[in-house]
Every structure is written in structure tokens, then in C-alpha cells.
Amino acid sequence: MSGHHHHHEHHGRDLADAAQSALEAAGEQWTEMRADVFAALAERERPASAYDIAEDVSKQRGKRVAANSVYRILDLFVRTNLARRVESANAYVANSHPGCRHDCIFLICDSCGRAVHSDDDRLTGALVEAARAAGFADIRPVVEVRGICADCSEG
Numbered sequence: 001m002s003g004h005h006h007h008h009e010h011h012g013r014d015l016a017d018a019a020q021s022a023l024e025a026a027g028e029q030w031t032e033m034r035a036d037v038f039a040a041l042a043e044r045e046r047p048a049s050a051y052d053i054a055e056d057v058s059k060q061r062g063k064r065v066a067a068n069s070v071y072r073i074l075d076l077f078v079r080t081n082l083a084r085r086v087e088s089a090n091a092y093v094a095n096s097h098p099g100c101r102h103d104c105i106f107l108i109c110d111s112c113g114r115a116v117h118s119d120d121d122r123l124t125g126a127l128v129e130a131a132r133a134a135g136f137a138d139i140r141p142v143v144e145v146r147g148i149c150a151d152c153s154e155g
Contacts, residue, residue, distance in 0.1 A: 015042055015096060019082045022098040026080040036060060037073045038094065041083060046113045047091030050074055086115050087142050093117070103128075103141045109149035116149070 019038050020030040040056035041048060048056075053074070054067040074092050077083035082098045085091070086106055093115055103124035104117045127141040 015094065015098075019077075019094075019098050022082060023076075023080050028076065028080060033057075033065075033069070034073055034076075037070055038077065038082065041074075041077075041092060042094040044093070047086040047089050047093050047108075047115045049089075049091050053092070084117065086144065088144050088146070089113075089115075091115075103143070105143040105145065107149075108144055108146050109152055110146050111148050111152035114149055114151075 016035070016038060019042075020035070023030050023034070036057045037053055040053045040060065043056075044052070050067045050070040054065050054070040057070065058065045074083060074085075078085050078092070080098075082095055083092045084095055084104060084106075086093060086108065088108065103121075104119055105123065107116045107118060108114070124141045124143065127143070128139050131139045131141075
């Protein structure tokens with residue numbers, strides 16, 4: 001049996017609707033500011049910092065948006081599964097399947113910065129079991145593999 005996790009990938013307006021539904025199901029409000037932050041994050045092809053997102057939202061709104069406000073929203077998005085944090089880059093990516101809970105593995109290109117996410121429940125499950133065996137609780141595996149993507153290695 002494969003350890004890969006299958007789910008429905010959302011895009012565009014469908015992704016925003018799925019994110020709104022997931023946030024509201026978690027008991028949180030989908031405010032205009034949260035919608036703007038999510039839209040700015042979802043439009044990015046690469047992981048983005050809170051400062052990148054604050055700049056995008058500031059331009060879109062025509063007024064300065066503080067990065068610390070964006071950090072709080074991004075932290076909420078991570079807690080409610082709307083976004084993933086790429087730890088090694090201190091950056092975020094929109095979760096294209098916010099209604100689906102699982103651990104993911106990031107494959108990060110050291111050349112172009114692209115982050116591709118992969119699901120392998122066998123690998124992350126083994127990490128969770130090892131952590132539990134060591135006495136850990138409330139486990140959240142963070143797996144990041146760095147290298148050069150196929151597009152960059154061909155050039």
C-alpha cells in the first residue's frame with residue numbers, strides 16, 4: 001500500500017472558498033483583511049515571507065499594512081491548516097487542500113526557491129511514532145528536503 005496521501009487540489013476562487021469554509025469551520029471569522037492576506041499568499045508561486053505578503057496587501061489596499069499583523073494572520077492560517085510554514089526559509093505557502101489534515105514534506109530548490117509539497121504518510125507516520133516513543137506529545141513533523149529542482153538542474 002502506498003503511503004502517499006490523495007486529496008482534492010483547489011485553485012483560484014475554489015481555493016479561496018475552501019479556505020474560507022475551513023477557517024469558519026474552525027470557529028474563526030473570514031475578514032476582508034484575512035481574505036486579502038490569503039489571496040496574496042495564494043497568488044505566489046514561491047514561499048513568501050510575512051514582509052512580502054504585507055507589501056503585496058499594502059499595494060492592493062493602497063495603504064501600509066504592518067508585517068506584524070500579517071504574521072498574526074499567517075500564524076492563524078497555519079493553525080487552521082490554510083497555510084504551511086517552510087521553516088528553513090521563514091516563509092509560507094498556501095495549502096491547496098485546506099480541508100485535509102496531514103503532514104507534508106517540502107522539496108525546496110536551493111537555486112530558484114520553489115517549494116513543492118509531497119505527501120507520504122508512511123514517512124511522517126514513522127517520525128510521529130519515533131517521537132511518541134521518545135515521550136513527545138502534540139507532534140508536528142516538519143520535513144524539508146533541499147536540493148536542485150529538475151528545471152534548474154537542466155539549465
